[in-house]
Amino acid sequence: MSGWLSQFAGVLLETCRDILPxxxxxxxxxxxxIRKPVAHPKKMLIxxxxxxxxxxxxxxxxxxxxxxxxxxxxxxxxxxEFLGIDPAQQNVAWQAYYWVYIFAASIGFATTLAEPSLLAxxxxxxxxxxxxxxAWGLRFAVSIGVAFGIALGAYRIVTGTELYYFIIAxxxxxxxxxxxxxxxxxxLAYDSGGVTTSTVTVPLVTALGxxxxxxxxxxxxxxxxxxxxxxxxxxxxxxVLGYAQIAQWLNKHSLSSKP
Amino acid sequence: MIKxxxxxxxxNSFLDLAPILAVVLVFQVLVIRQPIxxxxxxxxxxxxxxxxxxxxIQGLEQSLFPIGESMAYAFASxxxxxxxxxxxxxxxxxxxVAEPALIAVAQEAANIASKAGIIEPGDEAITSYALGLxxxxxxxxxxxxLVGVLRxxxxxxxxxxxxxxxxxxxxxxxxxxxxxxxIAYDSGGVTTSTITVPLVTALGxxxxxxIKxxxxxxxxxxxxxxxxxxxxxxVxxxxxxx
Numbered sequence: 001m002s003g004w005l006s007q008f009a010g011v012l013l014e015t016c017r018d019i020l021p022x023x024x025x026x027x028x029x030x031x032x033x034i035r036k037p038v039a040h041p042k043k044m045l046i047x048x049x050x051x052x053x054x055x056x057x058x059x060x061x062x063x064x065x066x067x068x069x070x071x072x073x074x075x076x077x078x079x080x081e082f083l084g085i086d087p088a089q090q091n092v093a094w095q096a097y098y099w100v101y102i103f104a105a106s107i108g109f110a111t112t113l114a115e116p117s118l119l120a121x122x123x124x125x126x127x128x129x130x131x132x133x134x135a136w137g138l139r140f141a142v143s144i145g146v147a148f149g150i151a152l153g154a155y156r157i158v159t160g161t162e163l164y165y166f167i168i169a170x171x172x173x174x175x176x177x178x179x180x181x182x183x184x185x186x187x188l189a190y191d192s193g194g195v196t197t198s199t200v201t202v203p204l205v206t207a208l209g210x211x212x213x214x215x216x217x218x219x220x221x222x223x224x225x226x227x228x229x230x231x232x233x234x235x236x237x238x239x240v241l242g243y244a245q246i247a248q249w250l251n252k253h254s255l256s257s258k259p
Numbered sequence: 260m261i262k263x264x265x266x267x268x269x270x271n272s273f274l275d276l277a278p279i280l281a282v283v284l285v286f287q288v289l290v291i292r293q294p295i296x297x298x299x300x301x302x303x304x305x306x307x308x309x310x311x312x313x314x315x316i317q318g319l320e321q322s323l324f325p326i327g328e329s330m331a332y333a334f335a336s337x338x339x340x341x342x343x344x345x346x347x348x349x350x351x352x353x354x355x356v357a358e359p360a361l362i363a364v365a366q367e368a369a370n371i372a373s374k375a376g377i378i379e380p381g382d383e384a385i386t387s388y389a390l391g392l393x394x395x396x397x398x399x400x401x402x403x404x405l406v407g408v409l410r411x412x413x414x415x416x417x418x419x420x421x422x423x424x425x426x427x428x429x430x431x432x433x434x435x436x437x438x439x440x441x442i443a444y445d446s447g448g449v450t451t452s453t454i455t456v457p458l459v460t461a462l463g464x465x466x467x468x469x470i471k472x473x474x475x476x477x478x479x480x481x482x483x484x485x486x487x488x489x490x491x492x493x494v495x496x497x498x499x500x501x
Binding site: 020060069099110196197226 | 283286293318324334346357359371428451479481
């Protein structure tokens with residue numbers, strides 16, 4: 001019990017250290033530049049402590065439950081024995097790794113749904129749009145984007161295609177979509193690309209990428225293990241823009257079909 | 260009443276987490292077909308995550324969102340562009356330079372660069388390369404938030420800047436050393452932490468609400484997008500220069 005307590009205290013201390021620069025900047029500007037008393041200082045402070053405790057519990061829980069199991073699974077799923085691949089064989093069809101793609105997509109989807117940063121942005125979007133954008137709908141669209149992105153990234157590691165072909169193709173899709181999307185959604189869509197990958201997703205996805213790159217013959221984990229996160233930040237943009245376009249198209253359709 | 264809301268939020272957090280549990284359990288039991296090691300830790304850990312998420316959301320609504328918004332209003336009513344931009348830069352730089360995910364990625368990148376022979380061998384060169392990379396990313400995020408805030412004030416359309424950034428990435432990629440490309444692309448995703456995102460979002464939305472003629476929905480978002488785009492460009496440029 002005491003060992004666990006000291007470990008938790010360590011996590012809490014680490015979280016405090018990460019927050020320190022932010023707190024210093026906010027307090028510094030508040031005191032020196034704005035020079036106005038904060039409204040409800042007590043409530044804010046309690047809220048800040050909630051955030052600290054929340055992140056500490058969140059990280060500690062992930063470390064205890066999900067990360068060991070998730071990384072273990074990522075490693076097990078990419079072993080040659082599990083995939084039934086002869087390590088000496090050089091040319092393995094990319095289809096042989098189908099469990100890896102399924103796992104990549106499911107873990108991408110599930111972790112993104114629980115990502116606190118995405119939760120925050122989705123809450124804000126629902127509030128600002130007056131409920132026109134549902135927090136759940138947005139999170140769902142983003143999660144599907146991440147699922148697809150990570151599966152695609154896993155496929156890229158298996159086939160060994162150059163990363164930047166995919167990224168440039170993705171950028172072109174985003175640019176074309178931007179031209180045809182409702183203006184209201186664009187900022188939110190771009191933002192949702194950046195928030196998908198933080199606390200929960202990055203460690204699991206990195207383990208998957210490195211495991212895969214060390215198993216597939218001819219891949220270098222140092223060079224090919226990266227890039228999954230890039231996919232996970234690009235595909236949600238496409239998914240959210242697509243979601244808005246489909247919603248807009250359906251609206252138009254139902255309006256024009258009315259007598 | 261407060262207790263009720265808390266319990267409801269606990270339940271919601273559990274629902275948020277349920278898909279991860281489902282994926283892990285299904286794969287472990289049906290696909291890998293191995294017993295789950297350490298069930299006790301799994302249960303306690305899950306309870307912690309649920310509790311943590313609940314506290315985080317509580318604190319978000321009570322503290323991080325109001326702080327971001329009240330600072331946006333204060334700066335808007337003060338009317339000093341200089342201080343607002345300074346604040347934007349400090350917020351971006353300060354929150355990124357200490358980001359644990361970034362420190363890990365920078366170290367990894369330095370090891371790769373050393374193995375690829377880009378920098379001289381030796382621990383000292385690796386440390387200085389990693390530090391340089393970290394500062395580069397932090398500078399780029401500071402720059403991104405600064406430009407993003409300026410955009411909200413001036414009302415420039417977001418997609419001009421984003422498309423310009425994409426073009427920058429596309430043009431730089433063929434010239435950057437191949438070892439750095441994957442890291443550069445990934446560094447865009449790891450810069451935004453769980454605390455930065457709500458603060459920066461509230462700042463953007465607050466500014467767009469406070470300034471006349473701006474729509475919080477069209478103009479308020481986009482700061483995070485910049486913060487994930489500029490590091491890609493800056494890191495590739497860093498890889499080319501060194």
